[in-house]
Amino acid sequence: MSQLTELRLDPTLCDAHGFCVEMLPEILTLDEWGYPLLASGSLVVAVPEHLVSSAKKAVAACPVAALRLVTHKR
Amino acid sequence: MDLRALAAHERQFGPLPEIEGPRLGRPGALVHEIEKAGLRGRGGGWFPTARKIHAVVESAAGRRAWSNGRKPVVLANAMEGEPASSKDAILLRHAPHLVLDGIQVLAATLGAESAFIAVHRGSSVIDVVARALADRNDRVTIELITPPARYVASEESALAHWTGDGMATPVYADRPFQRGVNGRPTAVQNVETLAHLALIARFGGDWFASIGTPAAPGTSLVSVGGAVNSPGVIEVATGTPVAEIIKRCNGFSNEISGLLTGGYGGAWVQAQPLLAAEWSPESVTAAGGVIGAGILWALDARECPVQELARVARWMAGESVGQCGPCRFGLPSIADDLDVLATREAQVADLHRVNARLPLVQQRGGCKHPDGTARFVTTGLHVFHEEVAHHLRGHCTASMAAGSLPIVHPRKTPVPFPGKDFK
Numbered sequence: 181m182s183q184l185t186e187l188r189l190d191p192t193l194c195d196a197h198g199f200c201v202e203m204l205p206e207i208l209t210l211d212e213w214g215y216p217l218l219a220s221g222s223l224v225v226a227v228p229e230h231l232v233s234s235a236k237k238a239v240a241a242c243p244v245a246a247l248r249l250v251t252h253k254r
Numbered sequence: 255m256d257l258r259a260l261a262a263h264e265r266q267f268g269p270l271p272e273i274e275g276p277r278l279g280r281p282g283a284l285v286h287e288i289e290k291a292g293l294r295g296r297g298g299g300w301f302p303t304a305r306k307i308h309a310v311v312e313s314a315a316g317r318r319a320w321s322n323g324r325k326p327v328v329l330a331n332a333m334e335g336e337p338a339s340s341k342d343a344i345l346l347r348h349a350p351h352l353v354l355d356g357i358q359v360l361a362a363t364l365g366a367e368s369a370f371i372a373v374h375r376g377s378s379v380i381d382v383v384a385r386a387l388a389d390r391n392d393r394v395t396i397e398l399i400t401p402p403a404r405y406v407a408s409e410e411s412a413l414a415h416w417t418g419d420g421m422a423t424p425v426y427a428d429r430p431f432q433r434g435v436n437g438r439p440t441a442v443q444n445v446e447t448l449a450h451l452a453l454i455a456r457f458g459g460d461w462f463a464s465i466g467t468p469a470a471p472g473t474s475l476v477s478v479g480g481a482v483n484s485p486g487v488i489e490v491a492t493g494t495p496v497a498e499i500i501k502r503c504n505g506f507s508n509e510i511s512g513l514l515t516g517g518y519g520g521a522w523v524q525a526q527p528l529l530a531a532e533w534s535p536e537s538v539t540a541a542g543g544v545i546g547a548g549i550l551w552a553l554d555a556r557e558c559p560v561q562e563l564a565r566v567a568r569w570m571a572g573e574s575v576g577q578c579g580p581c582r583f584g585l586p587s588i589a590d591d592l593d594v595l596a597t598r599e600a601q602v603a604d605l606h607r608v609n610a611r612l613p614l615v616q617q618r619g620g621c622k623h624p625d626g627t628a629r630f631v632t633t634g635l636h637v638f639h640e641e642v643a644h645h646l647r648g649h650c651t652a653s654m655a656a657g658s659l660p661i662v663h664p665r666k667t668p669v670p671f672p673g674k675d676f677k
Contacts, residue, residue, distance in 0.1 A: 191578035215579035
């Protein structure tokens with residue numbers, strides 16, 4: 181059984197500190213206003229297995245707890 | 255016929271029958287009639303009303319992981335945040351008791367013990383509703399509330415938040431049917447939907463579904479405005495040809511350059527595909543429009559449509575709550591681009607810039623305000639591409655001042671974050 185990990189952003193909490201983008205540049209970039217843009221273009225992005233530990237660092241780095249990792253079994 | 259007095263209302267429609275309450279975590283029996291009726295919410299989403307009722311009752315019963323086992327609340331939405339819409343006010347002005355009956359019907363079916371009707375601050379129908387409420391002897395007391403007249407304050411989670419102890423700002427983490435007013439499962443319904451509920455309770459689901467399309471039965475109120483000879487609110491069966499709606503408003507008053515469907519969070523469509531469509535969510539969508547809360551606005555071909563896009567986009571930017579970055583900064587940036595495109599100094603680079611920015615504000619907000627605004631602008635730039643091309647060549651074909659699309663309380667700059675404007 182494999183796992184599917186998703187990174188979710190609460191846009192009402194995000195305040196453009198930008199630390200997450202430093203931790204996870206593979207799937208997060210900054211938009212022109214300094215807010216994280218997820219590779220999916222929406223508020224949820226799938227995290228490949230080799231990036232899960234970086235994603236955890238990104239979640240921990242957010243000073244306003246706007247990011248969350250959710251794991252689904254499949 | 256004046257149905258504002260309770261006696262006249264009851265003479266017309268008969269008394270409201272006794273409505274059964276929920277049992278064992280299931281809604282009252284009327285939900286089956288509502289299912290049979292196929293009623294869908296008229297606030298803009300056209301979401302099946304019976305499904306919302308089930309979700310609220312399940313949440314209240316604590317039967318799902320996300321439910322909280324608390325008494326539900328009914329919240330009637332007559333905020334009418336879209337400036338081009340007037341159906342909610344017209345309905346309340348003519349038949350307030352039908353809406354208030356609908357609140358009672360919904361409250362009984364859900365087992366709710368508190369109910370609210372929200373009319374925006376400064377609205378002309380506050381008195382009508384207050385007088386109608388004073389006339390009645392309801393089982394569940396309905397409280398008239400007046401949230402601030404802000405576009406986003408009409409959004410259901412913002413409305414539930416304000417009705418509780420919060421500000422009129424959208425809530426991202428929970429939907430109202432899970433946690434709404436003060437954390438209680440909340441059924442937010444548009445007042446037109448509630449009026450239909452009052453009739454379904456009396457005459458049944460089969461009666462309701464006897465007109466309209468099978469997928470979205472019943473009638474729909476349409477606010478028709480702009481370049482038509484008799485603007486106003488009309489009621490049509492769903493499935494009525496859009497051309498017929500325009501005919502009932504005595505036709506276009508001039509040549510038109512496009513039609514706005516669904517208001518400022520909606521979509522522009524060229525007259526041709528839309529006039530051939532039927533007034534139903536499916537058919538209007540297939541024609542490239544949005545049925546939404548039932549708005550049809552015809553733009554006079556003599557006006558500069560790009561100036562109108564710029565003016566409304568600026569207003570929508572000012573209506574942002576400012577909670578989410580892409581909306582707070584993205585919408586003013588898009589309005590800046592349109593301000594340039596609206597002039598004869600417009601450059602191709604300005605068009606490229608706005609086209610690159612529009613996707614950046616979509617699917618990234620806590621509510622759909624930026625998405626709706628982006629759709630309004632994107633479809634507008636598409637429908638009016640010829641006029642944009644004229645501007646890029648240094649011409650404007652307008653022969654009349656722009657400014658027909660209604661705007662209330664223009665705000666020059668967006669609020670940096672929710673301030674007292676949202677209390």
